[in-house]
């Protein structure tokens with residue numbers, strides 16, 4: 001262990017969770033059919049008619065991707081990737097780019113990350129004063145070591161005074177402008193250090209309109225299966241809506257989560273990588289329809305091309321940046337299709353829209369969506385090697401003066417997943 005930080009031993013977690021989804025009474029598992037259409041969620045004055053959220057993903061949920069998702073599911077909530085509060089306060093151009101929206105986006109939803117209540121308040125003030133959003137989510141779920149070792153993301157709810165102050169100060173800025181604030185949390189640091197029920201209660205008391213629970217601990221990172229029972233526990237504890245999050249890969253998973261936990265809505269992360277149409281499928285399921293979209297390779301090619309064009313707009317006409325950003329999406333879009341290594345490599349080597357067009361045109365448009373990847377897991381899946389925390393973090397549930405000085409002197413600019 002470094003002298004500068006506390007490290008949690010995560011080995012016990014590794015054994016604990018591979019099938020955590022199953023609640024104690026899973027024998028009573030319900031069929032993936034809803035009793036009726038799912039009710040809209042009201043976040044202050046913002047109505048989320050289809051209670052499904054695109055969970056923020058750094059490097060993924062910029063406006064081009066959100067636009068594609070919203071085209072399939074026009075009534076959900078599509079949250080931008082997290083923006084670092086300090087970067088916003090310093091008017092960092094990259095951070096400002098992340099706060100842009102397409103004209104078609106119905107609810108302009110941002111997520112803020114930070115550990116310093118004053119900087120969080122200033123960032124919220126800047127966003128509110130410039131009319132830059134309709135909804136603000138606060139990130140208390142990030143498990144990445146460079147974030148948690150500074151007390152941020154999923155490490156933060158452990159310090160209840162800091163958590164309370166951040167929520168309080170941001171809500172105080174947003175409430176008068178009718179901007180609903182929500183909080184995104186995890187179960188805790190590990191199972192010996194759970195924080196979600198208390199964090200949920202504080203968020204509710206301090207004026208949050210909803211809470212999203214990613215039902216894993218920091219130690220569990222993205223490994224095993226999320227523990228949906230914890231979502232059910234939070235639902236029974238709170239009066240505000242809870243968005244359940246973790247391991248929804250298809251519409252039937254979304255229904256199962258609602259049935260098993262009673263959550264008011266669901267949040268989708270990795271499941272929509274390369275599958276923006278998942279929001280159409282979930283919208284259909286929540287409306288009681290069994291229509292499901294599984295596009296042919298021709299349609300997927302059309303989406304890839306459109307994604308490339310939107311990214312070019314996002315990068316102010318810089319095609320090279322756009323097609324580089326597109327690479328990870330292409331890998332997800334083509335997952336499971338019988339497309340050879342040379343074609344995949346050619347996509348990775350594209351430097352312009354013309355290059356992408358050539359590769360898209362060369363795809364066989366008639367190939368059906370591969371059955372074996374329909375509604376199957378994708379994206380990162382590993383456990384944390386270690387949970388990194390600021391030195392002495394676990395000694396107390398509140399911050400000392402020295403801890404605050406150490407934390408706030410070094411607010412990271414480049415916190416990212």
Ligand SMILES: Cc1cc2nc3c(=O)[nH]c(=O)nc-3n(C[C@H](O)[C@H](O)[C@H](O)COP(=O)(O)O)c2cc1C
Nearest residue numbers: 055056057058081082214246247248268269270417
């Ligand atoms: C690449 C990637 C980036 C992420 N970035 C963020 C982020 O910026 N803010 C956040 O709150 N969560 C972030 N997450 C977590 C997701 O929003 C979501 O909570 C998590 O992936 C669990 O949901 P899933 O099982 O549907 O993927 C990220 C996840 C991934 C895989």
